[in-house]
Amino acid sequence: MEDKPAVDLYLDLMKKVLTNNLFAREPDIENESELKFVQGFIKHYINGPAISMMPMARFDNLRSCIENVIADGVPGSLIETGVWRGGGTIFMRAILRAHGVTDRTVWVADSFEGLPTPDADKFPIEAEAHGKEVMRKTYNHFAVGIEEVQRNFAAFELLDDQVRFLKGWFKDTLPAAPTGPLAVMRLDGDYYQSTVDALSNLYERLSVGGYAIIDDYGEDIWTYCRRATDEFRQQHGIEEPMIRVDPMCYYWRRAR
């Protein structure tokens, strides 16, 4: 058996539990057919005990980004915008705990009542997806209440004063959110406007050396997330390369 350090054992276990991969196997986003993946996604995440719907590769990416900013002394807190059952932010807090970091906060931003209704004139494919039966009945527009998310944090003994919640639509909560500098911003608001609201309110707070992770950058069937990101990067002269995590998730590290 590999002699893993306790930190690795703890964080690997957290990753597997949060993603429902301890005794089950996540759907294969790289190799399965589109419909087979959706079927597996519903079974494994939506109807299963997973606390995050991120595949494990995205957890590895998140851990790598956070450990890099800790190692490099990049100042700032961590935020995820769009958290579903809270798994990504619970993992953020676990990483800080595992490394004994006490001077950074995990910010948990969500409406806690699901995705906002897209403007059908401006964003027709998002509006169409939003109204589909599977989105309404099976996904429930990804709505999870704040009490459930807090219970999930508490279940892992990670609900403490280093975790702060921002409840409401991003356009309302993010402008005045007292986050201070950010070292990692993980955007998972799915839609165009949610992505724009997060980038336009948070990117100026991202420290040089910090990371911007866009969970849905590769999605083009049901969201304009990529367009929102590309437009923002162009408008702000961001030339750092987008790095692929998997077919959907991309990130960049702020260089200036």
Add this chain to the structure above:
Amino acid sequence: MTASEIQDGVAAIIREVLDNPTLVIDANTSAAQVERWDSLNHLNIVVAVEQKFAVKFKTVEIEKLRNVGELVALIERKLAVKG
């Protein structure tokens, strides 16, 4: 494989997924006419069809289908391309 054979195979999958062995299915049968044929079972049916006939569909292709006959025709076209 003939259209009739494909339709028989599709009908068997639909009956199995919907757990309704006596369900009568023809080319005009649509999801709206059949109890329990909701979006989730529709997905289960189509994935089972992919596996049985060794074809792959895109979401946009599936969303356009109005009845069993159109699904059978789509499978026929995909099998023809495979040769």
